[in-house]
Amino acid sequence: MRTEAGAGRERDDDTDPRRRIPPLDVVLRDPVVGPLAAELGRERARTVVVELQRRARSGDLDPGQVREVAAEQLAALVAARGPRPVINATGVVVHTNLGRAPLSEAARAALVDAAGYTDVELDLATGERGRRGGEVLDALRAAVPEAGDAMVVGNGAAALLLATTALAGGGEVVVSRGELVEIGDGFRLPDLIESGGARLHEVGTTNRTHLHDYEQALARVASSGHPGALLKVHPSNFWVDGFVSDVPVAPLAELARTHRLPLVVDNGSGLLEPDPALPDEPDARTALRDGAGLVTASGDKLLGGPQAGIILGDAELVGRLRRHPMARALRVDKLTLAALGATLRDRAATPTSVARRATAAGLRTRVERLARELSDAGITARPVPHEGRVGGGGAPGVPLPGWAVAVHEGLAARLRLGRPAVLARVRDGSCLVDPRCVPPEQDEVLLRAVLDAAGVDPDRR
Numbered sequence: 001m002r003t004e005a006g007a008g009r010e011r012d013d014d015t016d017p018r019r020r021i022p023p024l025d026v027v028l029r030d031p032v033v034g035p036l037a038a039e040l041g042r043e044r045a046r047t048v049v050v051e052l053q054r055r056a057r058s059g060d061l062d063p064g065q066v067r068e069v070a071a072e073q074l075a076a077l078v079a080a081r082g083p084r085p086v087i088n089a090t091g092v093v094v095h096t097n098l099g100r101a102p103l104s105e106a107a108r109a110a111l112v113d114a115a116g117y118t119d120v121e122l123d124l125a126t127g128e129r130g131r132r133g134g135e136v137l138d139a140l141r142a143a144v145p146e147a148g149d150a151m152v153v154g155n156g157a158a159a160l161l162l163a164t165t166a167l168a169g170g171g172e173v174v175v176s177r178g179e180l181v182e183i184g185d186g187f188r189l190p191d192l193i194e195s196g197g198a199r200l201h202e203v204g205t206t207n208r209t210h211l212h213d214y215e216q217a218l219a220r221v222a223s224s225g226h227p228g229a230l231l232k233v234h235p236s237n238f239w240v241d242g243f244v245s246d247v248p249v250a251p252l253a254e255l256a257r258t259h260r261l262p263l264v265v266d267n268g269s270g271l272l273e274p275d276p277a278l279p280d281e282p283d284a285r286t287a288l289r290d291g292a293g294l295v296t297a298s299g300d301k302l303l304g305g306p307q308a309g310i311i312l313g314d315a316e317l318v319g320r321l322r323r324h325p326m327a328r329a330l331r332v333d334k335l336t337l338a339a340l341g342a343t344l345r346d347r348a349a350t351p352t353s354v355a356r357r358a359t360a361a362g363l364r365t366r367v368e369r370l371a372r373e374l375s376d377a378g379i380t381a382r383p384v385p386h387e388g389r390v391g392g393g394g395a396p397g398v399p400l401p402g403w404a405v406a407v408h409e410g411l412a413a414r415l416r417l418g419r420p421a422v423l424a425r426v427r428d429g430s431c432l433v434d435p436r437c438v439p440p441e442q443d444e445v446l447l448r449a450v451l452d453a454a455g456v457d458p459d460r461r
C-alpha cells in the first residue's frame, strides 16, 4: 500500500489515469448501473465494480470504461440469473412460453409461508405424522364430489404416466388414433405412455373413431390375461374441425365396465366443473359422472394453479396409483401443495379466471386511456379490437373479444428487453399491447414500459 501511495504521489497530476477511476458509490449510482445493481443485489454488484476498479488500477482497463463495463457485466449477470418477471401483453391467458398460469395472490402468499418448515406431513393436533398434503386432497374432493379419492403429482404428463403404468403396465392401453397427440416441445403421449411399460392398442383413424372400433380391441385386451385400460384424451392445445367424430365418455365407460377395465380420461385443461363460457371444454366432474374411473389434468392450465398433475376418481384405482413405486418419484414438493391448496380455496380469484372473464367493454376503457396517454406523450398509438385467447392450456379455438393498443412494430423488441420485460403481439406491421392478462393496477407500469421503449422518459412526459 505504502509504495502504491508513494507512487501515486510521485505522479500526482491530472495525467495519472488512476485519478480517473470513478469511486465505487459513483459507479453504483450511475443511472444505468444503479437499477442493474439493485436487481442483482448490491453485494454482488459491489464485488463486480471493485474488481473493475482493481483492473483499472493495474492498467488492465481504461478507467474511463469502468462504468460501461460494469453495466455490461451486471446486465449479463442479471440476464443469467434465471426466470425474470414478464408482463404478458399478448392477450393469451395460459401462455406456455410464459410459464402458463400466473398464481393468485393467495397462492403466492402460501408459497412464501411454505418456504420454511411446514406441517406438510404433520398433524399439529396430535403431533403424529399426518397425511402428506391432506388439506389439498380434501379441497380437491370438495371441488369434485364425484371423486372417491384424489392425488397430486408433478404435472399432467406424470399423472397420465402413473395412471397408465399402474393400471396397464405390462398390458395394453386402448386409445383412439386421433387422440395420440404431441403435448409440446416434441413430447408425444404415445412415447410417454410406452415409456412406463404399457403398450398402445390404437383404434380408429386420425379423424374418426367409432364405438365399434373400441369394442373388438377391448374384448381382446380383457381376455389377454394382462392388465389393461381404456384411455380417452382430450387435447387442450389444438382442435380438429371438419369430418370428425369421437366417442363420448359415457358410452366408453359403459363399454369399459362390461369388460371390467378401467377408463382413464386425460382432460388436460384442468377444468373441474362445467364452465358456460367454454361449452366444448370437458371437465372432471362431468367425466366422472359419465363413468370415467380416473380423470387426469394439469394444475397450471385453466385451473390457474402451479405446475401439477391432478388425479381424481375411483378410490380403489387411486389407491393402486398411490402404492405404485413410481408414485414416490412423481410426488410434488411442499411449495406446489401450498400453492395448489390456496388456488383451490378461491378458484374465481385466479389471474387466469379474471383474465378469461375480462369484458371487451372493460378492456376498451383501459386501452383508450393507455392510447390517450401515449398520444399525449407524442407516440403514435390507437385502440384496435383484438381477440385474446385462452391459449395452449385449454379451449384453443375459443376467441376472447377484447382490445389492444397498436403502436409502432419496432417497439415490440424494445418492450421485450425492457425492465420490466413486456411481451406484446406483432401483427400486420403493428405491435399490439393487450391488457387482458395485465392486472388493472399494473396499467401504469405498462404505460411507463411503453413510454420507456419509445424513448420517452416516463417522469418527464
Ligand SMILES: *Cc1c(COP(=O)(O)O)cnc(C)c1O
Pocket: 155, 156, 157, 158, 160, 183, 233, 234, 235, 236, 237, 266, 267, 268, 269, 297, 298, 299, 308, 309
Ligand atoms: C397439457 C396436457 C398434458 C400434459 O400436461 P403437463 O401438465 O403439461 O405435463 C397431457 N395431456 C393433455 C390432454 C394435455 O392437454
